[in-house]
Every structure is written in C-alpha cells, then in structure tokens.
C-alpha cells in the first residue's frame with residue numbers, strides 16, 4: 068500500500084499547442100483581432116489601489132452588464148474563469164445522478180474528462196454520418212445532457228427548435244447548451260432560460276470577444292439553477308473573478324460596435340475560405356463557428372497537418388475514431404488564410420494532388 072494507491076488519477080484534457088515561435092496559429096480557435104481599445108484604456112487608467120481588496124464574489128458590473136445585454140436579472144447570470152471553469156462547476160453541481168449524462172461522441176473533448184474527474188457516468192451519443200445531432204437520441208432516460216451549439220470540432224449548428232424539443236423532453240434533468248461559438252452565426256437559446264428552469268446556457272469571452280487570455284466565461288439560467296451553481300462555487304472558491312478581469316470584461320462588453328465588427332470580419336473570412344478550400348479538393352460540414360472542419364478528397368489529414376506545421380502553420384488534428392481524417396482550421400485574418408491557401412496549393416502541387 069502506498070499513497071499513490073489513493074491518488075485521484077485522471078487523464079487530463081490536452082489543449083492545442085501554444086508555440087513560442089512566430090507561427091500562423093490556426094489551432095485553438097482564438098480571435099485573430101485584438102480586444103477593443105476601450106480595454107487598453109481601462110488598463111491604462113486602472114487604480115491599482117483597488118487591487119488590495121478582494122473582488123465582488125459575483126462578478127460585479129460584468130454580471131450586471133451581461134444580464135442587461137440579454138434582458139435578464141443578475142440573479143440569472145453566473146460568471147467564471149473562462150467557460151471551462153463554468154462548465155466544470157456546472158458538471159459538479161447538476162450531474163449528480165446514477166444515470167448517465169448524454170453528450171455527442173464527437174464533441175468538445177473536455178466533457179468526458181470532467182465526467183471522469185467527478186465520477187459522473189456518461190454515454191456518448193453518436194452523431195449521424197453527416198456529423199449531425201439526432202434529437203430523438205436524447206429522449207432516453209439520463210442524468211443530464213450537454214450539447215455545444217454550434218458543435219465543436221464540427222462547427223455544425225443544431226436548430227433552436229430541435230434543441231428546444233430536447234430541453235422539453237428532459238424536464239427531469241439539466242440541459243447545458245455550450246454556446247462557445249454561437250456569435251459566429253448560430254441562434255442563441257439564451258432567451259429560453261426564462262421559459263425552462265432546467266436550461267443552462269454557457270458562453271465565453273475567449274472566441275468572439277477576443278479575450279481568451281483574460282479567462283471570462285458565463286452561464287445564463289433560472290434563478291434556481293444559478294443559486295445551486297453559486298452554492299457549489301462558494302463551497303470551492305468564492306473569489307474566482309479578479310478585479311482586472313471584471314473591469315476589462317465590462318469594457319469589452321460595452322463596445323458592441325467593435326464586437327460586431329470583428330465577428331463580421333471573421334465570418335466573411337470564413338465564407339471566403341470555404342470557397343478556396345472546396346476548390347482545393349476539401350469538403351467540410353457547413354460551419355457556423357470560427358473554424359472549418361475539413362477533410363481532403365485524397366490526402367490524409369495527418370500528412371497535411373504535419374506538413375503545415377513544418378511550414379509554420381498550426382492547425383488542429385485529432386487522432387480519434389471517426390475524425391482522424393479531418394483538420395480543424397481556425398479562421399484567422401485574411402492574410403493568414405491566404406498564407407494557408409498558398410501553402411496548401413504548393414503542398415498539393417508538390418505531391419501531385421492538385422487538380
């Protein structure tokens with residue numbers, strides 16, 4: 068017997084690489100544009116004396132701003148250290164049944180990691196051959212449901228009405244909709260939290276709001292859901308949101324024009340990139356996110372992944388069943404995407420696969 072027999076052993080989530088060298092980074096779905104200049108101004112003028120004091124336990128003006136944005140009350144909003152923090156808290160709080168929770172087999176690869184960590188039984192529900200969620204598959208008994216919309220890493224959106232059917236069919240469990248990418252063209256379910264007390268909608272500042280480095284995530288739900296979430300959070304770590312994060316988050320939230328501008332640019336670049344990739348022999352499910360999940364007609368994804376990496380262009384490759392011939396390509400600036408297309412053309416030409 069050794070102390071090691073009692074260690075809680077886990078296989079951790081593996082994030083995309085953060086290379087130190089200057090590369091074209093299309094592997095972790097960050098926004099290619101900087102946050103609003105209003106964020107810079109906040110940092111420049113920040114009164115550091117405030118840093119002596121503990122922050123507001125609820126995220127202060129950031130939570131209030133988020134509530135206002137969506138026509139909710141602050142009691143229906145929860146903020147955390149990135150949506151990973153929010154989702155982990157939600158798993159811990161709401162998934163406490165002996166019945167398995169349900170999520171797609173191809174999805175955000177943190178869900179099974181949290182389920183294992185918190186010893187939550189789970190069942191991965193296969194997407195159909197077109198990488199689509201089949202709503203009837205979520206009508207069986209379960210201990211909870213978690214679905215990203217759009218899904219990751221496929222980028223496929225599930226219609227709001229289908230998701231609402233899933234929520235209605237699961238009145239006895241909590242349904243989490245992870246909207247990490249929703250701002251890039253999908254329909255948010257956030258207004259439905261007033262209608263269904265078992266719905267938790269989770270969003271993040273990391274992608275559409277260009278602040279992955281600050282770590283801000285949020286959840287919207289009924290007063291009751293948010294209260295239960297806070298009870299668990301306050302039993303774990305009360306002060307998750309630091310004062311600087313709250314201040315810069317609020318500044319970014321307030322600059323809606325800039326937010327719309329950068330999201331619009333990413334979406335326009337995505338649509339152009341779809342056309343270019345098709346011309347080169349790639350196909351992909353229609354993405355409503357800030358990435359494209361692409362497979363080539365003849366060339367294995369892993370070969371392209373390695374060659375691109377060699378050329379200083381990082382995309383994401385998952386060596387997993389069903390998706391090991393796909394690349395998840397984050398939408399960067401127009402210049403970055405042109406560099407990717409140029410690389411792909413010359414690589415495919417070199418190996419005789421450009422036609």
Ligand SMILES: *Cc1c(COP(=O)(O)O)cnc(C)c1O
Nearest residue numbers: 149150151175219247271273284
């Ligand atoms: C990026 C991502 C998150 C987490 O992002 P945070 O940076 O922790 O806010 C959550 N869910 C999905 C599906 C994501 O792709």
